[in-house]
Amino acid sequence: MDADSPVDPDDPGTVQWRRDATTSRTLRLLWSFGVGTLFAMVLIIAVWRLYDIAGQAGDVFQAVILAAVAATIVTILAVVLSSNSAAQLERLLAPLPVPMPDHSGLDRVLNAALGTVIMAVFIATLMVMGRIAAQPEFLGAGGESPFTGLAAATIPLALIGLALASFLHSVGAFDRKDETIYLYDPDQAIDLADINAVSSRTVGDTAILTLEYAQPDGQYVAGPRRIVVPPAVADDVRSTVDARRLRFSEKVRQRIRGWLPSRFRSS
Template sequence: MDEDATASANADANANSEAGSPADAIDPVDPVDPDDPGTVQWRRDASTSWTVRLLWSLGVGTFFAAISNVVFWRLYDFTEQAGGATVEIVQTIFLATIAAVAVTVLALAVSGNSVQRLERLLEALPVPSGSPSRRGLSQALDAAVGTVVMAGLIGGLVVVGRSVAASGNGVGGVLGPAAFTGLAAISIPLALVALVLASFLRSVGAVDRTERTIYLYDPDRAIDLEVIRDVSVRRIGDIAVLSLDYAQPGGQYVAGPRRIVVPPSVAEEITGLVDSSP
């Protein structure tokens, strides 16, 4: 008798949980077969999208450049305060070293096999460097390039500001040294915006044509295209931002992401699937 009552209670609980679930476009993510011809996969991050790569490189590089500029000018001013006949020689060596590092970074970046060259360079170092991944080396090189570019920009603004302050005359009689210092300072919040955009534009997922479902990863989500009424597409560089318009069956709100980021070809695929819905 007790076993029958327990089984009946479990059956009722399962039935109630299935009947009482609200409308939701997000289902548990099922495994996607990468070899299935009905599946379209994509990955958009710094390794596959130049937009994400550029935003991440300049964003991270700006913070490193700001720190580098502070250290540079401190050391440069320190050499001036030292005095003596060797000041110009020390400053020349110091500037030549900075220029050599910048040129080396840019040369590695423009070379066709930059990651392999960086690996060989690290192997030649006398200190143990471990075995960094190629992706990690690529990100490190991107950050270094962003640092060089932004350090040149911020440093140039600082030099112009110092020159204007030393001359006592503003540029065109309007722009004083504070204007150039302000422009250099604005680069920090702009770098933060670039990093936020780089994070937003990252996307990994797949479209199952057979099941008419979009699978998103990190975080894991599954969007049923049957509840999508319309899709609008906006291009940003080599990325497409999809705005999803959900139906409301029975007047119920359907949970799910309202915007997703995909490659343009995947955006066309999703738009075609939604337009072909009965």
């Protein structure tokens, strides 16, 4: 957690969580797919253009480009599959005039590189199959349409994947004593005293918590209506809100009983 966090990380009454590409397999897959697809599209267009230009200079230059692409793919796979991928990547980046990312940054670079290789191979395979299908002895003119359409569909799917990764990203803490949820990036504090009801839906290792805010005197209370937390945190929040409602109902019941004459009170 941030050093300026309002909660004590050593407090046993505080539950902390971090869900990002470094801690959640779902987020890592979504982020790698989204970023990898976009990078793959850019690289395929660039390599294809260079390959066409090299063809005007001779077959040797085209072979050099293909060899460079193959060497890059092999290098990326070797680094990713290495037992110490971060150290291997750090060694490769050391000679370059770029700031060295931290450990989580190196992990993101590796995930993006692996996603780029996988999606580049997938999209390139579709393009090659489309060209083969368009040959007269196969489907002829227009035979490449299903393959090019599927390749083009990876772009909106990649954007959806990035949007989901952004929505599911969650870093925060739940202070049971103060009955407050603290969210980070961006910083927000949700006082459970402002919450009337809570419902949750669990998908895998993720719980989407829906918050129903109270409206004192009909006033709108600002705050997130849906947040993503671990299932255990969702259970804690729901139990806390239910307990608050029971305490409030008991106070109202006792106050009403205090107003009633003694003969109307239940024994």
